[in-house]
Structure formats: structure tokens, C-alpha cells
Amino acid sequence: MRQIVLDTETTGLNARGGDRVIEIGCIEIDNRRLTGRNFHRYINPERASDPDALKVHGLTEEFLADKPKFAEVADELMNFVAGAEIVIHNAAFDVGFLDAELARLRRGGFGEAVAGVIDTLHISRELNPGKRHNLDALCERYGISNSHRVLHGALLDAQLLAEVYLAMTRGQETFFTEAEETVREGVQAVDLSALVFKVLRASDDEVAAHEVVMKAIEKETKKPPIWTQVLPNPESQL
Structure with missing residues (x-):
């Protein structure tokens, strides 16, 4: 560029x-x-x-x-x-x-x-x-x-x-530029297709604590965190 x-x-x-x-x-x-x-x-x-x-x-x-x-x-x-x-x-x-x-x-x-x-x-x-x-x-x-x-x-x-x-x-x-250069140097990608990842959902207390942090960020920056705009309902993405 x-x-x-x-x-x-x-x-x-x-x-x-x-x-x-x-x-x-x-x-x-x-x-x-x-x-x-x-x-x-x-x-x-x-x-x-x-x-x-x-x-x-x-x-x-x-x-x-x-x-x-x-x-x-x-x-x-x-x-x-x-x-x-x-x-x-x-x-x-x-x-x-x-x-x-x-x-x-x-x-x-x-x-x-x-x-x-x-x-x-x-x-x-x-x-x-x-x-x-x-x-x-x-x-x-x-x-x-x-x-x-x-x-x-x-x-x-x-x-x-x-x-x-x-x-x-x-x-x-x-x-990401460094990552791309590493791949070009011949590092083999790892196949993760056979792995099963366990999903750990947040407890009600953890969700409530998270909401407090998000509100504090929104108050400080005077706009909502960008990820709440991209993923308005995180639960629906799991």
C-alpha cells in the first residue's frame, strides 16, 4: 500500500x-x-x-x-x-x-x-x-x-x-504482519478440526459484574463499547 x-x-x-x-x-x-x-x-x-x-x-x-x-x-x-x-x-x-x-x-x-x-x-x-x-x-x-x-x-x-x-x-x-511473515517462512499450520472445545458460560453474578464494567466504559467514553454494537446479544452467538 x-x-x-x-x-x-x-x-x-x-x-x-x-x-x-x-x-x-x-x-x-x-x-x-x-x-x-x-x-x-x-x-x-x-x-x-x-x-x-x-x-x-x-x-x-x-x-x-x-x-x-x-x-x-x-x-x-x-x-x-x-x-x-x-x-x-x-x-x-x-x-x-x-x-x-x-x-x-x-x-x-x-x-x-x-x-x-x-x-x-x-x-x-x-x-x-x-x-x-x-x-x-x-x-x-x-x-x-x-x-x-x-x-x-x-x-x-x-x-x-x-x-x-x-x-x-x-x-x-x-x-498480523509478523504472523503472515512467520507463515511464509515455512511454519506449518496446526490442524484444530479434531479438537472439541468446552463452552463455559458465565454465571449470573459474572454477567452482572460484566454489565457494571460495560456501563463504566460507556460513561467514560460517552458511547457504548463497539462490541455491544457488533454483537448486541452475545448469548445468541454461542
């Missing part, structure tokens, strides 16, 4: 109000490994940055004046991301800006050229409800050094996000 971790810097927060993309950074991942192939461009937005945005990225009009316009890098960008799964933190923001830039060129939306978009902000909120979810917080949570990050930069942020994404999605996927 080819994935591209993408980040942008912009002149402000409002793509519909005329704010523009000024930097794009992309990091390629193939089968959960960084390939070393990157895409990085500064872009002349043909307008000034909002003062608050300038404090974040530090890219001045003077620095961007001789950089290519988006129209000049659009083909190269879209060729780089074509067919890949795109990983973005707060995807609606970046995709909204890219869609606005492509619309100015009378081209189709960003999503039409890629296999899909994964939003790490959504993943983080699912994994750690009630916690902070900005990139600095995620780097701290997953033990990734960002001490060299003084200002926001699209390529640097994409590099950090790539490491965060691989860390936050390691779990079961790594387990």
Missing part, C-alpha cells in the same frame, strides 16, 4: 475567502516503510499572509516572491500523489485549500486523483478522547522528538506526522 503523508502552509485560514497555499510537503510510505521519496515546494501565493499566519510559518512575501505559482507545480504534485492513500492531520483544512487551488485551474477535486484520505486527527480523537490532538501533543505522546521544530513547515510537519502515523497505527496491524 502506497501512502503519502501531506501537509500544507497557507496565507491564512479561509480558503473560500481567498487565502492561498504557500508550501506543500509530502512524505512517501510504502508498505509501512518510509521510502525516502519526498515532494516539497514553496509557492508564490500572489498575496500577503495574514499576520497571525505569518507568525506560525514565517514565510514572508519577499521569500516567496520568486517561487513558482501553484499552476506551475500542480501537475508535479498530482502526479506524485496519484493513486496513493493520503494521510493528513485535520484533512478537511488541507484538502479544502488544495481543492480551491485546483478549482482556480478548472481541474477536478484533490480526492478524485487519490485512493482515499486518512485523517490522523480523527484517529487520535478515537484513541485518546479528551486529550490534546495537535502535532506537538502527538509527538510527545508517541515519543517522537520535535525539538528542532521552531516554526511550522510543511515538509518538517509531514515528516513528524509520518512517524506519528506509523506509531499510532502499529498495534494489531504489526501483529
